[in-house]
Amino acid sequence: MRTAICERLGIEFPLFAFSHCRDVVAAVTNAGGFGVLGAIAYSPDELDTELTWMDGQVGGKPYGVDVLVPGKIDASALDHRAHLLDYIPDRHRDFVTHLMGKYAVTAPSKPMTAVADELGRRVTAAGATGLIDVALKHPIGLIASALGPPPPEMVAAAREAGVPVAALVGTVEHALRQVRAGADLIVAQGSEAGGHTGEISTMVLVPQVVDAVAPVPVLAAGGIASGRQMAAAMALGAQGVWCGSVWLTTEEAETAPAVKRKLLAASSLDTVRSRSRTGKPARQLRSAWTEEWDCGQESPGPLGMPLQLLLSEGAMARIGAAAEKGEPGAVELVNYFVGQVVGQLDQVKPARQVVYDMISEFGEAVERLARLSE
């Protein structure tokens, strides 16, 4: 299969794999797709280590790096004099303490002031630039910007290095803004997607974005975890697909076992678009965590980005540890970002196999369609 984007990036299949797990990224790239590593989990030094490992795995095949740069961010993240955690109101801390008690989570809290400051500032333009500077020292084939438009420094640095910039969007208006900001590739992501997502479904969004930004190429994201869905996305006019959720249940994924079990058991009704983990609407498994924040009578409501992210990351570290020990309250609370395709994910496969299965089913779907028109 050859689309213009395959030629441009030097890949066999226009199947992009977004993952926080380097093993998944390497496996997809080696199978002929294009792996993209989510960099938010790493400090610049850690990212350098990961990408050095990657370079050793993929033998020159292309891969990319994704950073998170919200268009709007809580002012706290830009205040370099204070500790970010000091901005979290007592009501919100107390609510988390209340939840830990109510669900009998025994894992202790860890001091995370330094970690929080680092993590919170990583989602600012300045923080993302630090990650991008590291990424551009490696032979990467793509930089992607989730959420807001890529900062000018990112675009300039990528241009100089000859690396295309991709940007995720959930509306036509955002797509046009991203193209004006210098994006070379648009990822149109429907509301059914996992993680930060908008309100318009993939079926409706993709053709509108394709028409609005032509000739800039568009990848489709959201609701795509099979070859039939890949064929559908490309029938809509996308040049390829960007998948995230499908990798969470692969053999290579570092998904925590308690979460993986929940993912494998979940139906497509078991996700919710909630602000409870990052402060911005993000689709994730519905769990006691999302229910308590979104519908609980005592909920103070989520904070903005990045304060809610810091608060929930701290809590989720404890919840995750307790869930792995089998504490039932923690198992009720624990969740992860995932799209509605979670209902299709019912077995653990190697990431390479996911790529091959999707491409094979894509071919069957296209042949079936072609026969209809005979």
Added chain:
Amino acid sequence: MRTAICERLGIEFPLFAFSHCRDVVAAVTNAGGFGVLGAIAYSPDELDTELTWMDGQVGGKPYGVDVLVPGKIDASALDHRAHLLDYIPDRHRDFVTHLMGKYAVTAPSKPMTAVADELGRRVTAAGATGLIDVALKHPIGLIASALGPPPPEMVAAAREAGVPVAALVGTVEHALRQVRAGADLIVAQGSEAGGHTGEISTMVLVPQVVDAVAPVPVLAAGGIASGRQMAAAMALGAQGVWCGSVWLTTEEAETAPAVKRKLLAASSLDTVRSRSRTGKPARQLRSAWTEEWDCGQESPGPLGMPLQLLLSEGAMARIGAAAEKGEPGAVELVNYFVGQVVGQLDQVKPARQVVYDMISEFGEAVERLARLSE
């Protein structure tokens, strides 16, 4: 184009048009698609008149009839001794009066006790059966049941008449229940659809339903108003598509002018899934009506089906009349059921032209896909 469903129903294109407007239904059937008339707006006698007109228009080509039979319904609708409007609490009446004042709607209210009783009971199994008995006296090619499973009497009567039964579903579980209840054709409707709809997007729902109910044929609904979207739906495994919103802006549609202007101007962000018009979640244009009911501080919250339907139909009759006179408050309030594809609808075309454009673009999309695999 020939799919099994085309052969079975005797149509050229597997493009189903759901409309409350007989002119749209006749035009689509005459263009080679399959028109389906929403019967909820009619009494049995009125439906008989409409279908007699239809029979004179389509020259033996097949068309269908759609009834609304909610699986769960407010007990009031089953109480044949009282007037249904008597079940509406004062708080809810007062809220509507408050809205009419706040938005300066001057059109007078009309007595609608008798109309309400008739309308409210039409959405019960007994009421639907009255409509179906009339429909089966005409040479119809399909009976469709929106919302709950088709009542056993409907299935039995349709079987005896040799008319297939279609049922709309929003989850795999509902699809299996519908097949057990005797549905011959499943319409898998994604969350982006207009009207009563579930939470799972078309991209995710359709392949799951296709696999679950095979070999029962599946039509895709939700997010489909172009040939690319039709091709995508069929790549997902659907044997055809069921479209509603796209007909609202056709020349033939009886859509009120004030509403049509709003539809043509709306973007895909301008819809909301709200209980404010029928008591069950239904996607519609976001307007002051949905905002006040869903987010207004004074909102008493919606009633169940059919009481909310009756309350809002009475109010919308006044609002619609005032909106046609150009009253600005009424224009803010007025809305209609429509899916996210509303963002694509920006010109008025004959319904026949919509069919031809979709089929032509479908062919182009399939050819484009086929070339990728060469």
